[in-house]
Amino acid sequence: MSNGAAAANGSSTPTHTPSQRYLSTRGEDTGLSFEDVVLKGLASDGGLYIPEAIPAAEGWESWKDLSFVDLAFNVLSLYISPSEIPADDLKDIIRRSYATFRSDDVTPLIHLQDNIHLLELFHGPTFAFKDVALQFLGNLFEYFLVRRNAGKEGRDRYHLTVVGATSGDTGSAAIYGLRGKTDVSVFMLHPKGRVSPIQELQMTTVLDPNVHNLAVTGNFDNCQDIVKALFADPDINSTHKLGAVNSINWARILAQTVYYFYSYFSLARQNPDSFKIGDKVRYSVPSGNFGDILAGYFAFRMGLPVDKFVIATNENDILDRFWKTGRYEKQPAYGAAAEGGLPADGVKAHEDGVKETLSPAMDILVSSNFERLLWFLAYEFASSAGMDDEWTKKQAGQEVATWLGDLRRKGGFGPVYRDVLDAARRTFESERVSDPQTVEAIRTTYMSVGYVLDPHTAVGVEAAKRSLERAPEGTKIVSLSTAHPAKFAGAVTLALQGEEGFEFGKKVLPKEFVGLEEREKRVRDVANDWRAVRELVREEVEGEKTEGR
Ligand SMILES: Cc1ncc(COP(=O)(O)O)c(C=O)c1O
Ligand SMILES: N[C@@H](CCOP(=O)(O)O)C(=O)O
Numbered sequence: 001m002s003n004g005a006a007a008a009n010g011s012s013t014p015t016h017t018p019s020q021r022y023l024s025t026r027g028e029d030t031g032l033s034f035e036d037v038v039l040k041g042l043a044s045d046g047g048l049y050i051p052e053a054i055p056a057a058e059g060w061e062s063w064k065d066l067s068f069v070d071l072a073f074n075v076l077s078l079y080i081s082p083s084e085i086p087a088d089d090l091k092d093i094i095r096r097s098y099a100t101f102r103s104d105d106v107t108p109l110i111h112l113q114d115n116i117h118l119l120e121l122f123h124g125p126t127f128a129f130k131d132v133a134l135q136f137l138g139n140l141f142e143y144f145l146v147r148r149n150a151g152k153e154g155r156d157r158y159h160l161t162v163v164g165a166t167s168g169d170t171g172s173a174a175i176y177g178l179r180g181k182t183d184v185s186v187f188m189l190h191p192k193g194r195v196s197p198i199q200e201l202q203m204t205t206v207l208d209p210n211v212h213n214l215a216v217t218g219n220f221d222n223c224q225d226i227v228k229a230l231f232a233d234p235d236i237n238s239t240h241k242l243g244a245v246n247s248i249n250w251a252r253i254l255a256q257t258v259y260y261f262y263s264y265f266s267l268a269r270q271n272p273d274s275f276k277i278g279d280k281v282r283y284s285v286p287s288g289n290f291g292d293i294l295a296g297y298f299a300f301r302m303g304l305p306v307d308k309f310v311i312a313t314n315e316n317d318i319l320d321r322f323w324k325t326g327r328y329e330k331q332p333a334y335g336a337a338a339e340g341g342l343p344a345d346g347v348k349a350h351e352d353g354v355k356e357t358l359s360p361a362m363d364i365l366v367s368s369n370f371e372r373l374l375w376f377l378a379y380e381f382a383s384s385a386g387m388d389d390e391w392t393k394k395q396a397g398q399e400v401a402t403w404l405g406d407l408r409r410k411g412g413f414g415p416v417y418r419d420v421l422d423a424a425r426r427t428f429e430s431e432r433v434s435d436p437q438t439v440e441a442i443r444t445t446y447m448s449v450g451y452v453l454d455p456h457t458a459v460g461v462e463a464a465k466r467s468l469e470r471a472p473e474g475t476k477i478v479s480l481s482t483a484h485p486a487k488f489a490g491a492v493t494l495a496l497q498g499e500e501g502f503e504f505g506k507k508v509l510p511k512e513f514v515g516l517e518e519r520e521k522r523v524r525d526v527a528n529d530w531r532a533v534r535e536l537v538r539e540e541v542e543g544e545k546t547e548g549r
Helices: 034-040 068-077 087-098 130-149 169-178 197-204 220-232 234-239 250-270 291-302 318-325 370-383 389-410 418-427 435-449 455-470 485-496 504-508 530-546
Strands: 022-024 049-051 109-113 116-120 160-165 184-191 211-216 241-243 281-286 306-313 428-432 477-481 524-526
Touching: 022 034, 022 389, 034 130, 034 250, 049 250, 049 370, 068 087, 068 250, 087 130, 109 250, 109 435, 116 250, 116 455, 130 160, 130 169, 130 184, 130 250, 160 169, 160 220, 160 530, 169 184, 169 197, 169 211, 184 197, 184 220, 184 530, 197 485, 211 220, 211 530, 220 530, 234 530, 250 281, 250 291, 250 477, 281 291, 281 455, 291 306, 291 370, 306 318, 306 418, 306 455, 318 418, 318 428, 370 389, 370 418, 418 428, 428 455, 435 455, 435 485, 455 477, 455 485, 485 504, 524 530
Parallel strands: 116 477, 160 184, 160 241, 184 211, 211 524, 281 306, 281 477, 306 428
Antiparallel strands: 022 049, 109 116
C-alpha cells in the first residue's frame, strides 16, 4: 500500500485532494469533506471516518526548525482543503489553540534516562494529552458554527449537541475546550466512581450552563456504548445535531499527528551526535482507545521514519492479546484472567470484565480506534488481489464491517488472516504492564533520576524499556507522557510514599489543583440506559435553546 493509496474517485468535493476527502471504515459513506466529518463525528453506518488517502509529507525534513504552530499548519493543511478553511483562518485557529499551553514548545521532549526520552503532553489547560487535540477541536467547532449561523436567529441556528464518554481525561479536556461556547451543549458521561478524584473534580467544578456532567452506573465501555447508540439513533439525530469529542472524531487523531513530527525534530536537535534527520525512532504509547498511537501511525505513513510503535497496555489488554494471538476478544482466552479468579497480581476484575487498575484512563475493554487501523490492514490485504482502488476500498470496508459485527454479536473475532497479523506486527509490537510493574516503574524512575511519572506514563516507560532490550543497539525511543502525575495522587503516593525527598504537595501538585475540592460541583447520576440519557439530553438542550444560548 503506497502513501498516496487512493486515486480520485469522482467525489462530490473536486477541490479536495484524496487526503482531504473522507470515507467510513465500514464502506457506506464516501466523499465527505473535513467539515462534514468533524461535525458528524461518527459515520451513519457506525464506522469511523478516515481520509481516502494518506498524504506523503513531501519535504518534511525541511520542517525541522518550525515552531509547533507552524509545523501543525503544514501537517493539517494536507488534510484540510483551503477551500474549506482558508490558510489564514486555519493558522489563526491553530495559534489560538496552543496559546493556552504553559510551555512554549507545547509538547516538550525531555531526556529521561539512557536512550529513553519522554514526550510531555500535559502542558495544556487540563494537564493531559487530550488538550492538544481538544483545544483545537473546540476552536474548530466554533469556527464552523459561526460560519453556519451567520445571519441566523433563534431556532434557525445550527446547535451542536456534543455527547462524549470519558474514563477521566477526555471529559475535562473537552469541557475546557467547549465551555461557554455559543450554540454548543456538552454532555460528558463518565463511569461513576471509576475516575480519579482530581479528574472528577476537574469536570464537575465547571459550572458553565452549556456543560452537563453525567455519572453513569457502569464502566467506560458502557459510556462509550451509550454515545454510539445515540449516534445510531435516527430519532435524536433528526432533532439534534450530535457532535463527537472522543477520538472517534477524526480531528482528534489529526491534531495528535503533529507531535510525532515535533518530537522527532526535538530528538534530532537534542542529540546532534547520535540522531540525524532520517534516522529511525521508536515510540512507546500508553494505549486504551488506540487514538494516540494511531496518530503516530498516520505520521509514519506520511513519511516519518519510525522503526516500531510499542502499544503499552495495562491489564485491560485486548490490544496486547490481539498482537500476540491475532484474536480480538473482549474476554481473554489466554493470560492472567483466563487462569481463573483474580489474576496473581490481585487487580479487581468487575463482572463486566473491565479491571480497575492504577491507570484508570486506560481501563477500556474495546479500543474504538483499532477499527481505523483494521481498515488500513484490510485495504493492504485486499490490494494483493490486484483489483482497482474502488474495489479494494469496498472490500476493506466489508471486511471491517464483518469483524466489527462479530465483535458486537459474539464478543470477538479472529484469528485474522496471517498476512493481516504480519502487517500489524511489522509496524507495532505490544506490552502488557501490570499494576505492580507500574508502581515499580514509578518508584525506580524516581529513585534513579528524580522524575515523577504518572501511572499511564509509567506503563509506557516500562514497555519502552522492555522494547529496547529487543531493539538494535543504539535505538532511541520516545515514550509518550500522557498525563501529569498530580491527576493520579493515589498511584503516585502508593509508589513513592516514604521515599527520600518525596512530598506530594510540594513535589507534584500544581497550583491549579489546589482548592478544587472546595468548589461548587454540578453532576447528575444516570442509569446505564441510553434511552434515559437521550431524554435527559433532549430536556437540557431544549432549555438551553429556550434561553437563547
Ligand atoms: C492519561 C492517558 N493515557 C493514555 C490514554 C490512552 O490513550 P488512547 O485512548 O488514545 O489509546 C488515555 C485515554 O485515552 C489517557 O487519558
Ligand atoms: N482515556 C480516555 C477515554 C476516552 O478516549 P478518547 O481518546 O476516545 O476520547 C479518557 O480519559 O476519557
